Amino acid sequence: MINTLIGDIGHASVIVAFVAAVVSSYAYFMAARNRTEASGDTSWRNFARIAFYVHSAAVLLIIFSLFNIIYEHRYEYYYAWxxxxxxxxxxxxxxxxxEGQEGSFLLWIFWHVVLGIALIGFGRKNKVWEAPVMAMFSFVQLFLTSMILGVVIGDLKIGSSPFILMRDFMSDAPVFAMDPNFVPQDGTGLNPLLQNYWMVIHPPTLFLGFAATLVPFAFAMAGLWKGxxxxxxxxxxxxTHFAAVTLGxxxxxxxxxxxxxxxxxxxxxxxxxxxxxxxxWLVLVGAIHTMVAYRRxxxxxxxxxxxxxxxxxxxxxxTFLTRSGILGNASVHSFTDLGLSGQLFTYLAAFAVMAVALLIYRWKKIPATQKELSTYNxxxxxxxxxxxxxxxxxxxxATTSIPVYNSFxxxxxxETNIALPADQIEHYTKFQLWAGVAIAVLTGIGQLLWWKKADKQSFKDAITMPLMLTLLFSSLIIILSNRFDIFDFKLxxxxxxxxxxxxxxxxxxxLSIILGLLHKKITLSGGAVSHIGVALMLLGILFSSGYSNIISQNNSGLLYSRExxxxxxxxxxxxxRNEAIDMDKYSVSYRGQFFExxxxxxxxSKELIFRTADxxxxxxxxxxKVGDKVYFKTxxxxxxxxxxxxxxxxEYKEREGNNSFVLYPRAQVNESMGLLASPDIKSFAxxxxxxxxxxxxxxxxxxxxxxxxxYDVAAGDTLIINDYIAIINGxxxxxxxxxxxxxxxxVAVQADIKVMGEKKTxxxxxxxxxxxQMVGRLPEEVEDLGLRITFMNIDPENNRFKIGVNATQKDYVILKAMEKPFVNVLWIGSIIMSIGFIMAIFRRNEEGNPKPKKTSKPQSKREVQAV
Incomplete structure (x- = not known):
């Protein structure tokens, strides 16, 4: 029997969350307009807070309900199945x-709830901002929550509910015509490519970054609205720093x-x-720089x-690009269209029109400094x-939006049919590379001028040492890479x-800026630290992508397949299998298939595993066993x-040296997605x-x-099968x-046959x-040798038995291998960049919450009289 209680709770919670977001948005709007708040009338504000807390509680209940149907394998619900x-x-x-759109929307909503509660706490300290900022926050939550409402009115569909039953979603399926209460025994499973530990932490982090961009937007809109x-x-x-670091x-x-x-x-x-x-993310980082410049x-x-x-x-x-289905033929991992493209466009258009209109309306009132900027500024x-x-x-x-332009x-x-570039990597890289050059130059010059006096002589003094070190080290690396074989590439x-x-x-x-700030306060160098991280990322991208070296070149002169x-x-x-081939400086052998x-x-090894019906x-x-420890017995x-x-x-072996290592790249053949291959990586310094x-x-x-x-054989016989020596042990x-x-x-008997292969027995x-009373035969396959050996019959009177041998093509893989120089510099740079952003967050928080100055001890009455 289908239990719909948890789904009903979840769907009811969605409705409550939506209604509470509407109420909170309206109440905060009224609180922001209320001119009597200054005299102590906080009724609208308090009502809005209660509504947002109700919204938050409802969101948590939605999350509990949805995870419950997944965890308890409630396959009567389409989302779980x-x-x-x-x-x-x-x-x-x-x-x-x-993984699904509804769940990712819910994750986004959840982070807005967390940030909204934090902002309410901030608003208690600074009541000027709570109402207008939270009005915008609640308004966004209204739109986001509508994405999971799942309400259909005639031809109008508002949102897609994660709590829809299988029988309702697939009502035309014959199985539900025969049994309306049919529940599948198992689900279709998680996308194989998403069964990776990074998929547990990457989406929440990314959506926290998405959610955090709303905070500076809400403050900016509140600033325009309230003057x-x-x-x-x-x-x-x-x-803004927090949004940049989480999104990055x-x-x-x-x-x-x-x-x-x-x-x-x-x-x-x-x-x-x-x-x-x-x-x-690029635009957000640009916003940080202009905001910091304004503060100064x-x-x-x-x-x-x-x-x-x-x-x-x-x-x-x-969000519109990835969820509307408009990139269906242009992207390998965008969401499919759930029929929400119109609603997504409305969401986008509502905030774009509102923000742009308010900005235009207030443009002339925004203070603008007419101070002339010099080269040394x-x-x-x-x-x-x-x-x-x-x-x-x-x-x-511009390039990514080509499908949107064609559709519009x-x-x-x-009718337009503008095609995306044939080689998109080259198309983007040739511009982004020069953008990287400009960013590198500007992060160096900008920081030197930021912390030094804005005059010609001071700048010359500041830039001399970095330039000298740059010329020295760059010349050294270029000479070493081109004249000597220290690196695997030539710069x-x-x-x-x-x-x-x-x-x-x-x-x-x-680095010179950081060294100059060490005697002051360490958090002051957050910008310099993040800029070093960006520079290292550029270096890592340069070497790992620009000098990536494919070592698996086919030098046989043969085509593997015309297809x-x-x-x-x-x-x-x-x-x-088991035949070594030279590949660059390595001798590589494919040793067989393994399982987890x-x-x-x-x-x-697959040889040690007998698969069952399950x-x-x-x-x-x-x-x-692994080493000397036996984990499972025969x-x-x-x-x-x-x-x-x-x-x-x-198995990789260095041809000149004794070093060797083993890699285990993974692959599976998926019915709908074809060959899904994941690499294995050997990291060197x-x-x-x-x-x-x-x-x-x-x-x-x-x-x-x-x-x-x-072959008619007896115990102790030796024979040749397909060019291999086989010994019949009995x-x-x-x-x-x-x-x-x-x-x-x-009754069951097994033959014990030893086959001498090229590499092992x-x-x-x-x-x-x-x-x-029926005869059955379970053959043994030796995949390494391409042999299948069958116990055909037994002659107990003469102590002899008969075996049959078939041969087939040996097992093989087609392999691609490449070296990526200094790719770790990219990952290290990203960590350093993030540390710099975090340092900047602490610094800005200290500026926003200055410590109270210590007051001197009050003078005594006698001291006052003496004065």
Whole structure:
């Protein structure tokens, strides 16, 4: 029987959350308009707070209800069935929560609740801002909560409910016509590519960044609304830093997930979904710079308004891009359309029109400083830097929006078919690279001018040492890379040299600032620290992408398949099982297929596993041990936590030296998605060796076995099978047969055959079975040798038996491997950049909450009289 109680609670909570958001938004609006608050009338404010707290409680109840249907495997609900399955561990169940659109919207709503409560706490200390800021916050929550309402009025659909039942979502399915209460026994499961620990922490971090961009936007809108054109910057600035660091860290997490999970060979593919996050982050960082400039010199206020507003609108635009289905043919990982594209556009348009209209209406009243900016003025370079960031974002925005432009033109009756660039990576990189050069130069010059006197001589004194160090180190690296074999690359590309030199300059210039501030207060150097992080990221991107070296070149002169792309035939090597091949400085061998086994710390060879009807359960065909420790004995039942995944053992040996290591790239053949391959990475001090499987024999295709050859043998015989020496050790009775329930009167015997391969010796144990007076044969396959050995018959009177042998093509993989120099510099740089942002947050908070000055001890009456 279907239990709908938890779904009813969840759906009712959505309605309560929506209504409470409407009430809170209206009450805060009235509180902001109420001129009697100054005299103590806080009724609207108190009512608004209560409404927001009710909204918050309802959101938590929605989250509890949705996670409950996932955790308890309530497959009567479509969301649980379509995103989870019985065997997912808890951390992947958490990922299931936000895999779907409804869950990700709910995650976004949750972070707004957390930030809203924090802002109410801030508002208690500074009551000027609570009402107008929270009015905007609640208004956004109104729109977001409507996305999960799931209300249908005629042809109008408002939101998509995560609590819809299977029988309602798939009402046309024949199974529900026969049984309206049908509940599936298992779900379809989590997307295999999302079964990664980064997917547990990356989306929450990214959505916290999305949510945090609302805070400076709300302060800016409150400033425009209430005429506090200058006061909003101070309370908004720490939140802007917080939004930048969380959005940036979330983006880097996504890049690292792609690096170790996807097989396109890197961490950034300029996919539209990636771009949709990158663009607002660039604009947000530009906003930080203009806001900081205004705090110092009262310049750039209008620019700050524009960039803060643009950031939030771009977040909404990114939401529209990724969720409306408009990128269906342009992106590999955007959401599918749930029929909410009109509602998403309304959400975007409402805030864009409101923000832009209010900004235009108040534009002339926004103070503007007419102070002339000279070349040696720090603010001048700050504004140039913000402009470069925005231009870099605009280039990505313009190209990413081509599908939107085509769709809009078609909507108004004009047919356009502007195509995205054929090579998008080259298209974006050729502009973004020069943007990186400009950013590196500006972060160095801007910081030197910011902390030094704005005059020619002081600037010359400040820049001399960083320039000298830059020239010294860059010259040394360029000479070493081109004249000696210290590095695996030659730094001879003029464009790359330019980015390298300017990034190095940024490091030394900002390092000189940090050293100069050590005797003052450490938090003052947050900007310099973050700029060093950015410079290191540029260096890491330069070397890991610009000098990525494919070492798996096909030098055989043969095409693996005419159906393969030229790139796959050119940049991949074919590895037959146990046959070593030279690949750059390595000798590489494919050693076989392995699986992940619960409670075993290493992968286990497929040869030791007998699969059962339950794909998650198997039987150990031999002792499973790591080192000297035995984890499972022969015949034990074992659990496979990810039975779809096969790990391919690759042994790398240095041809000149004794070093060797083993990698286990992962692959699975998915019915709807084809081959899903994830790389394995060997990290060295100066590079990563990135390896992934490009092609494997289709495991769903029946192998093409050759003609069966029969041999009449006895214990102790030696014979040649398919060019391999085989020794017949004998036969022995067995009491248990893997996967077969033995009954009284059933008989089973197995042959013990030793086959001498090129690299090692294999033991084959084909089984001959008599069950219920019927003969059964369980052959043994030696995949390394491409052999299948069958126990055909037994002659007990003459102590002889018959075996049959088939041969097939040996197992193989097609492999791609590349070296990525200094990619760790990118990850280290991102950490340093984040530390700099956090230092800046602490500094801005200290500025916003100055410690009270110590007052001197009151003078005594006698002292006063003496004076």
């Amino acid at each position: 379509s995103h989870s399955s019985n065997h997912l561990p808890l951390h992947f169940m958490i990922s299931c929560f936000w 506090k054109f200058t006061e909003w910057v101070k309370p908004a600035l720490p939140w 860290v979330g983006t880097i997490m996504g890049a690292y997930w792609a690096y170790e999970t996807l097989n396109f060979g890197g961490y950034w593919n300029w996919d539209p979904v990636e771009n949709a996050v990158y663009i607002p 010199s009262k310049q750039g206020l209008r620019a700050s308004f524009i960039l803060v507003i643009a950031t939030f609108i771009l977040i909404l635009y990114a 720090a603010e001048f370079w700050v504004f140039i830097g913000a402009a470069v960031l925005c231009l870099a974002g605009f280039q990505v925005f 033109m078609g909507f108004i009756g004009f 001879d590309n003029p464009v790359y040299i330019t980015l390298f030199v300017t990034s190095l300059f940024a490091v030394f210039a900002n 393969f792309s030229d790139e796959l035939n050119r940049d991949n090597v074919l590895l037959w 086994v619960s409670d075993v710390p290493e992968y286990v 794909e998650y359960m198997a039987i150990a065909r031999g002792d499973i 015949g034990d039942t074992i659990e496979l936590p990810s039975p779809e995944n096969t790990y391919y053992q690759l 100066t590079k990563d060796l990135y390896t992934h499987v490009s092609s494997i024999p289709d495991p769903n295709e029946e192998k093409d076995w050759g003609e069966l050859k029969e 036969i022995e009775p067995i009491k248990q047969v893997p996967g077969v329930q033995m009954a009284a009167g059933d 294999y033991h084959a144990h084909p089984i001959f079975l008599i069950k219920d």
